[in-house]
Amino acid sequence: MGKVLSFGELLLRICPDSAGEWLADNTFPVYVGGAEANVAAALSLWEVPSAYLTAVPDNFIARQLVGYLDDLHIDTSAIHYSGERIGLYFLDKGKDLKNAGVIYDRNYSSFSALTPGTIDWDKVLEGVTWFHFSAICPAINQAVAEVCEEALKAAAERNITISIDLNYRAKLWKFGKEPIEILPGLVKYCDVVMGNIWAAEKMLGIPVPENVVEEHQKQTYLQQSEISSKAILDLFPKCKSVANTFRFDHGKGIQYYTTLYTQDQLLVSKEFVAEAIAGKVGSGDCYMAGLIYGFYHQLEAQEVVDFATSAAFAKLFTESDFNTTRKEDIRAIVEPYEMA
Structure with missing residues (x-):
């Protein structure tokens, strides 16, 4: 197997606290991120040959960032x-990118x-056997x-394997097109699709009945996951393989489980619940990296979904955008939170 190439925008996450104390302190955390860069970093940490393609200006900040990736x-x-600048986004610590408070400066x-x-x-695709991008790019x-x-x-x-993360960011779709007008024309090239049932509805037009949310039952979600996954395979x-994540917030806590539909079967991960976490940014990217890791190493399908889910849940206990948890440490971190 060759390199996994991730393609997307390198970003800096600026984290002013919501109370405004950064004004008095004249300081706030800054993290290197971007959905596809997060995937590239996790894969590299897990010793998968990982490459990254983005566009940055030729200045000292960009050179420092590239050196950091090196x-x-x-x-x-x-x-x-x-070009002339690197994209930024502003998000209070601990919040989710789907949160209304996120501010993009891209x-x-x-x-x-x-x-x-x-x-x-x-030139770019030489030696590449897997290409990854996300719905944030288009x-x-x-x-x-x-x-x-x-x-x-x-x-x-x-014949390069292609994967996409159907992450929907409402604040980015501002150029006169809806996701449904763009994404089907891109997903038709993809071998692996990851997201959730609501992203598939918004971006690919695969309906989710209202009662699915109203019932808020795990079995109902799993049934819809299979329906949506089969619909994606029929359309494309x-x-x-289609993976769906289910992450529900409970106060400061999280309930998390996922599915993988492949080879005509729906595989369900273990479920994890935590009362408190460190941060939500990058968890989905870590899940995507886990899928790629599993498929890259030709693991059994259940092993793929279990590793990806555990890796994503472990990511919730780190503040940085990039995953910093080695694969051999993941199990020990998540085991206390596993539901019987």
Whole structure:
């Protein structure tokens, strides 16, 4: 197997506290992130050959960031240097990216300025056997959506396995198109689709009955997961596996379990519950990395979903966007939270 190449925007997460104490202290935490960079970092930590493609300006901050990725043993040779700025987002510590309080500052970033024909895909995809991106990329603007399709066509022509995370960010879809107008044209190239039943409804048009939420029963969610997964496989014949995550907040706590539909069967992970966590950012990306890790190493399907779920739940106990938990430490972290 060759490299796993993750494609997306490198971001900095700025974390002012909601009480405003940062104004007096003149300081707040800054984390390196971005959905696909989070995947690349986790894979590299777990010793999967991991490469990352983004666009950054050619300045000292960008060079420091690329050096940081290099130190994590991520192959940064494909990174494209252009434009004038790195994208930012602001989020209070402990909050979720789906939270209404997230503030994006990504307009006119180097990545958002990418256009078709800019990337030499022959060169970039050399030695790559897995290509990963997320639905955040085409949410930025029409040109970046077209760059995504350009990448997927090039990867498909080379028989490279392709995965997508259907993460929906309402605040990013501002260029006159709805996800349903863009995503089906990209998902048709994908072998592995990860998300949840509501993202599949919003982005791919696969309906979720209202009673699913009203009942709020695990068995109902699992049944809908199988229905939605089968619908994705029917709509997109190239797709072989569909993963759905279920994460519910209970005060400061979390209930978490996932499913993987593959080889005509629905596999269900163990369920985990915690009363308190450190942060939610990057957990889904860690799950995606866990899926890629499992498939990359040709694990049994149940092992794949179990590893990915455990890795994602363990990620909830770290504050940084990047996963910092080694694969050999994951089990010990999550075991106390496993439901019987």
